[in-house]
Amino acid sequence: MSENPSFYRFPLGAFEITSLLDGSAKRDGPYPIFGADQKEEDVHALLKQNFLPPTRYESPYTPTLVNTGKDLILFDTGNGPGGRDTGSGLLRDVLAKAGHGPDQIDIVVITHGHPDHIAGLMEGDEPAFPNARIVFGALEFDYWNKGENIPEARRQTRELFMKVAAPFGEKATFIDPGDDVVTGIRAIEAYGHSPGHLVFHVESENHQLLIWSDTCNHYVASLQRPDWHVSFDNDHEQAAATRKKIFDMVHTDRIPVHGYHMPFPALGYLDKRGSTYHWVPTSYQFNL
Numbered sequence: 001m002s003e004n005p006s007f008y009r010f011p012l013g014a015f016e017i018t019s020l021l022d023g024s025a026k027r028d029g030p031y032p033i034f035g036a037d038q039k040e041e042d043v044h045a046l047l048k049q050n051f052l053p054p055t056r057y058e059s060p061y062t063p064t065l066v067n068t069g070k071d072l073i074l075f076d077t078g079n080g081p082g083g084r085d086t087g088s089g090l091l092r093d094v095l096a097k098a099g100h101g102p103d104q105i106d107i108v109v110i111t112h113g114h115p116d117h118i119a120g121l122m123e124g125d126e127p128a129f130p131n132a133r134i135v136f137g138a139l140e141f142d143y144w145n146k147g148e149n150i151p152e153a154r155r156q157t158r159e160l161f162m163k164v165a166a167p168f169g170e171k172a173t174f175i176d177p178g179d180d181v182v183t184g185i186r187a188i189e190a191y192g193h194s195p196g197h198l199v200f201h202v203e204s205e206n207h208q209l210l211i212w213s214d215t216c217n218h219y220v221a222s223l224q225r226p227d228w229h230v231s232f233d234n235d236h237e238q239a240a241a242t243r244k245k246i247f248d249m250v251h252t253d254r255i256p257v258h259g260y261h262m263p264f265p266a267l268g269y270l271d272k273r274g275s276t277y278h279w280v281p282t283s284y285q286f287n288l
């Protein structure tokens with residue numbers, strides 16, 4: 001059994017960011033979850049070229065905590081109680097290790113309605129973060145709440161959403177792209193992975209970070225080949241267009257990214273070699 005760090009904290013201007021590891025899944029793949037529209041051997045070749053095994057991969061789950069000094073804001077809630085048999089759903093333990101009780105969270109922001117992001121909203125029959133105001137993307141909340149045009153593969157996601165997320169609807173805050181969660185944290189449209197998927201630009205004292213959630217879910221397959229189909233994406237073409245838009249933005253602005261499914265601590269930059277983006281994990285940039 002390997003033992004790894006489960007949280008990583010660093011300053012971003014006057015803010016403090018903590019990357020929290022809810023756990024990780026080990027799966028067969030990435031093909032055909034990634035690159036189902038490609039030849040299997042081409043997907044294997046790209047992974048081998050990047051020093052990764054071709055037929056097994058690890059997918060971490062990494063909620064982000066932003067302490068603005070005024071508010072403690074959690075982005076996504078991990079796999080919750082249902083994940084604990086399979087090595088995830090550990091967010092509450094990791095939060096405690098990082099020095100925070102669940103009752104201290106002021107705001108929970110949900111980037112989109114998929115299970116690994118919403119399941120931790122409830123702990124049994126109780127809200128997992130009893131004092132938190134919940135923030136949803138308006139479009140995303142409506143999509144799951146109305147339940148029209150849900151693909152067969154997302155039936156269970158919809159059931160879970162109605163159980164753990166919909167009950168917060170009455171008291172929740174609903175935002176659109178361009179809206180601020182608080183001063184310094186702005187929602188950006190990143191539709192495609194889910195119909196109303198949002199990412200968040202964080203800025204304090206001229207230091208920036210993009211919390212890109214599930215814009216890109218494998219740091220090689222989806223980053224070097226943004227067009228390859230990803231089975232978790234709701235709309236393949238829209239998700240690919242969003243990847244390219246977001247990649248271009250963070251590369252041009254040279255800002256660090258926090259990615260929910262990027263290798264822990266889920267922080268990196270994008271380098272462009274020719275027309276291909278590459279993930280550059282952060283090293284000591286935030287420790288200085």
Ligand SMILES: [Zn+2]
Pocket residue numbers: 114116117214260261
């Ligand atoms: Zn996810």
